[in-house]
Amino acid sequence: xxxxxxxxxxxxxPGQSITISCTGTSSDVGSYDYVSWYQQHPGRAPELMIYDxxxxxxxxxxxxxxxxxxxxxxxxxSGLQTEDEADYYCSSYTSTNxxxxxxGGTKLTVL
Amino acid sequence: EVQLVESGxxxxxxxxxxxxxxxxxxxxxxxxxxxxxxxxxxxxxVWVSHxxxxxxxxxxxxxxxxxxTISRDNAKNTLYLQMNSLRAEDTAVYYCVRRGFPAxxxxxxxLWGRGTLVTIxx
Numbered sequence: 172x173x174x175x176x177x178x179x180x181x182x183x184x185p186g187q188s189i190t191i192s193c194t195g196t197s198s199d200v201g202s203y204d205y206v207s208w209y210q211q212h213p214g215r216a217p218e219l220m221i222y223d224x225x226x227x228x229x230x231x232x233x234x235x236x237x238x239x240x241x242x243x244x245x246x247x248x249s250g251l252q253t254e255d256e257a258d259y260y261c262s263s264y265t266s267t268n269x270x271x272x273x274x275g276g277t278k279l280t281v282l
Numbered sequence: 283e284v285q286l287v288e289s290g291x292x293x294x295x296x297x298x299x300x301x302x303x304x305x306x307x308x309x310x311x312x313x314x315x316x317x318x319x320x321x322x323x324x325x326x327x328v329w330v331s332h333x334x335x336x337x338x339x340x341x342x343x344x345x346x347x348x349x350x351t352i353s354r355d356n357a358k359n360t361l362y363l364q365m366n367s368l369r370a371e372d373t374a375v376y377y378c379v380r381r382g383f384p385a386x387x388x389x390x391x392x393l394w395g396r397g398t399l400v401t402i403x404x
Contacts, residue, residue: 205389
């Protein structure tokens with residue numbers, strides 16, 4: 172059981188927008204703006220896409236955006252492209268005994 | 283080139299030990315907090331351990347506490363993970379990961395290695 176809850180899968184067509192949710196608790200997502208998102212293509216290492224809820228690292232497309240409301244953070248990908256097909260993981264700082272938690276991951280399929 | 287390269291993975295029997303290494307290059311390794319994150323086959327990411335830039339502060343997931351030890355050698359730009367009393371559930375790809383700098387302001391992982399596979403046979 173992952174500490175953060177993500178949908179197992181989402182899908183969309185090229186050009187469309189999709190949103191992946193990441194639900195935590197008041198011990199993590201709800202109390203800290205330290206949510207990050209990672210993209211992982213099959214057989215590859217994860218790559219940072221969003222940090223501190225809504226910030227993009229240099230080099231990441233502005234089609235990727237993040238937000239948060241209450242205990243739920245979201246990753247939105249607009250103008251879907253075939254290369255966006257990958258697994259996406261959220262992560263957050265947590266005030267529990269383990270300082271870092273991840274979501275279970277969401278498989279994005281671009282139809 | 284800024285990169286992290288893990289090594290030391292392999293097949294070990296349950297109860298055995300392994301030592302993973304992670305060679306850092308292209309950045310000032312001694313400034314950064316470093317972590318190990320693992321991913322079991324077909325599963326999600328799980329945080330394992332962290333160490334501060336000086337090597338004086340460490341932390342572990344409950345599942346590995348008392349069995350794994352993280353360390354670093356800043357002179358050699360290398361991170362380590364000593365894994366003892368290995369169990370089948372420790373089977374995973376282990377990633378060496380860099381935390382954003384400065385650590386006090388950055389709670390995310392901005393650089394990942396390609397990982398090393400650890401397989402525990404029962």
